[in-house]
Amino acid sequence: MHKTPGQLFREAVAEEQPLQVIGAINANHALLAKRAGFRAIYLSGGGVAAGSLGLPDLGITGLDDVLTDVRRITDVCDLPLLVDVDTGFGASAFNVARTVKSMIKFGAAAMHIEDQVGAKRCGHRPNKEIVTQQEMVDRIKAAVDARTDESFVIMARTDALAVEGLDSALDRAEACIEAGADMIFPEAITELSMYQKFTERLQVPVLANITEFGSTPLYTVDELASVNVGLVLYPLSAFRAMNKAAENVYMAVRRDGTQKNVVDTMQTRAELYDRINYHVYEEHLDALFAKQKQS
Numbered sequence: 001m002h003k004t005p006g007q008l009f010r011e012a013v014a015e016e017q018p019l020q021v022i023g024a025i026n027a028n029h030a031l032l033a034k035r036a037g038f039r040a041i042y043l044s045g046g047g048v049a050a051g052s053l054g055l056p057d058l059g060i061t062g063l064d065d066v067l068t069d070v071r072r073i074t075d076v077c078d079l080p081l082l083v084d085v086d087t088g089f090g091a092s093a094f095n096v097a098r099t100v101k102s103m104i105k106f107g108a109a110a111m112h113i114e115d116q117v118g119a120k121r122c123g124h125r126p127n128k129e130i131v132t133q134q135e136m137v138d139r140i141k142a143a144v145d146a147r148t149d150e151s152f153v154i155m156a157r158t159d160a161l162a163v164e165g166l167d168s169a170l171d172r173a174e175a176c177i178e179a180g181a182d183m184i185f186p187e188a189i190t191e192l193s194m195y196q197k198f199t200e201r202l203q204v205p206v207l208a209n210i211t212e213f214g215s216t217p218l219y220t221v222d223e224l225a226s227v228n229v230g231l232v233l234y235p236l237s238a239f240r241a242m243n244k245a246a247e248n249v250y251m252a253v254r255r256d257g258t259q260k261n262v263v264d265t266m267q268t269r270a271e272l273y274d275r276i277n278y279h280v281y282e283e284h285l286d287a288l289f290a291k292q293k294q295s
């Protein structure tokens, strides 16, 4: 029988330890990630803000901004997609419910919801504020209750380490699991041994966010496996590289009056067509018109 995105995500977590989850900023990158062999992809909230809207990761984006990118990715790529829904896009349990139902409807496999206040900040920036443990537990209860597909994964993210310390983060994670969270994402971890504290205490998969230029050292898959981390996230690695490449091209064309000096840094037309199956679409069109001509 056809597997749901949530089932595919859970299977991948069970089979690849830890599961590498790679950020895909758009549908094209989702296809590139699949081609590279990844079994799960990620839509970053900071990425939607910066990439789709040109805005900082400060709780400015809304549900529809994220859903647009989710739909575009799931329309062309069958890899299970983990989506960052920030604080749930609204204070009420009904807002959280609407977010969960929409994610499922638009083909996401999993989502993570966090315990920052609505006016959130990037997890790796100072001056974060978090809601009470009870309010976070209520967010999880609302999310779990709203699921229209039991396999859809609800991941609880806690930003408590930087605000209240490790014990609070551990307590919050445990409380979220009791409320029905399937997986835990402790944000902005600073030492490998901290992951071990989570994995020893919790019975569900724990995600490590290995984002560049942040608070967490760039631990390898082997290092994270040694402390039983279940998933490794690289939210914006390709996005950062893509942006640097684009800046380089813009500067060169403007400076040199030609792109000739940077052509060798570009994906070729043939490579692009290959990555998006251009020829398959074209052949389909030709066959369709040929049929029409015959009839």
Ligand code: PYR
Binding pocket: 044, 045, 046, 047, 057, 084, 123, 209, 235, 236
């Ligand atoms: C982000 O990339 O936006 C995360 O929250 C990890």
